[in-house]
Amino acid sequence: MRSKVLFVCIIICHSALSLFAQNKNDRFHLLGSERGGQVNGYFGPFISLSDVEGHTAIDAGATGGVVFNNKFFIGLYGQKLVTKVPRTDLSTIGYTTFTDGEIDMIHAGGVLGYIHKSRRILNWGLSGSAGMGRIDISAKGPMNKYTDKIYDDVVFILTPKLFVEMKMTMWCKINASAGYRYVGMINGVYESPDGETIPTFIQTDYSKPEFSISLLLGSFGFRSYLLK
Numbered sequence: 001m002r003s004k005v006l007f008v009c010i011i012i013c014h015s016a017l018s019l020f021a022q023n024k025n026d027r028f029h030l031l032g033s034e035r036g037g038q039v040n041g042y043f044g045p046f047i048s049l050s051d052v053e054g055h056t057a058i059d060a061g062a063t064g065g066v067v068f069n070n071k072f073f074i075g076l077y078g079q080k081l082v083t084k085v086p087r088t089d090l091s092t093i094g095y096t097t098f099t100d101g102e103i104d105m106i107h108a109g110g111v112l113g114y115i116h117k118s119r120r121i122l123n124w125g126l127s128g129s130a131g132m133g134r135i136d137i138s139a140k141g142p143m144n145k146y147t148d149k150i151y152d153d154v155v156f157i158l159t160p161k162l163f164v165e166m167k168m169t170m171w172c173k174i175n176a177s178a179g180y181r182y183v184g185m186i187n188g189v190y191e192s193p194d195g196e197t198i199p200t201f202i203q204t205d206y207s208k209p210e211f212s213i214s215l216l217l218g219s220f221g222f223r224s225y226l227l228k
Contacts, residue, residue: 040067042218048079050181051208052103057083063111063214070118077129078108087137093190093200095150097142105206107133107157118220121167127177128160135186135201153188153201157181159210173216181210 043064050057060082065075087101095101109131117123137151161179168174188200 038067038069040070040219041065042067042073042075042216042220044175044214044216044218046175046212046214048210048212050210052081052083052085052105053087053205055083055085057081057085059083059105063216065111067115067118067218071115073111073113073115073127075111076108077111077131079106079131079133081105087139090137090139090150092192093137093151093198094192095139098139098150099142100147101137101139101150102147104136104138105133105155107131107155109157113163115165122164124162124164126160126162127179128158130156130158133157135206137200151188151200153186155183155206156185157183161210161212165216167220170220171217173220175212175214175216177212177214179210179212181206181208183207 041064043062045060045062048059048061050059058081059079061077061079063075063077065073067073081104085103087103090096090098090101109129111127111129113125113127115123115125118125133155135153135155136149138147138149140147159179159181161177163175163177165173165175183203183206186199186201186203186206190198190200192198
């Protein structure tokens with residue numbers, strides 16, 4: 001009886017060790033194996049640095065998605081301007097009695113990208129995001145002095161990027177990217193008493209280079225060498 005139990009234990013241990021050896025570099029994959037398609041997940045926060053109406057501005061956001069065959073990824077993102085960017089020309093756009101204007105911007109959409117040789121600890125890639133959002137102007141009213149939204153405009157935002165990333169563990173990596181944020185569909189205007197049409201937002205004040213850094217959590221795989 002003992003010999004049978006020992007024999008069964010040996011078979012179980014051997015099978016477990018064989019599976020571990022076969023998948024030692026891929027045991028964090030959500031789906032798939034080396035012989036088939038692989039689908040890995042990721043999620044993480046990020047911050048971005050850019051220029052908004054001549055002011056250095058910081059955005060905070062989050063992104064998440066899936067990676068196919070360790071090369072191509074698709075996901076979603078959301079991003080919000082957290083820097084208080086002042087807007088001082090309120091009288092020019094028709095709000096002569098409002099003060100302390102501020103710009104706010106929020107947008108969300110999809111992300112597509114390619115990772116070059118993702119099995120390396122250090123690698124690079126290309127990505128592009130496209131989304132819809134809104135730009136607001138908030139200001140203090142002349143009577144109650146409370147800050148309210150006085151104007152908003154719907155925008156389209158397209159951002160191609162080049163990125164470099166480094167794996168810290170099998171489930172964590174740091175991603176640094178540089179790209180150009182194109183802001184379109186800005187069409188709000190104000191007509192002055194003289195009949196002059198004045199744009200509320202100017203596209204070139206928002207279409208600027210953008211630099212981001214993110215901490216991504218997921219199933220990335222890990223090897224102890226940089227090149228192979």
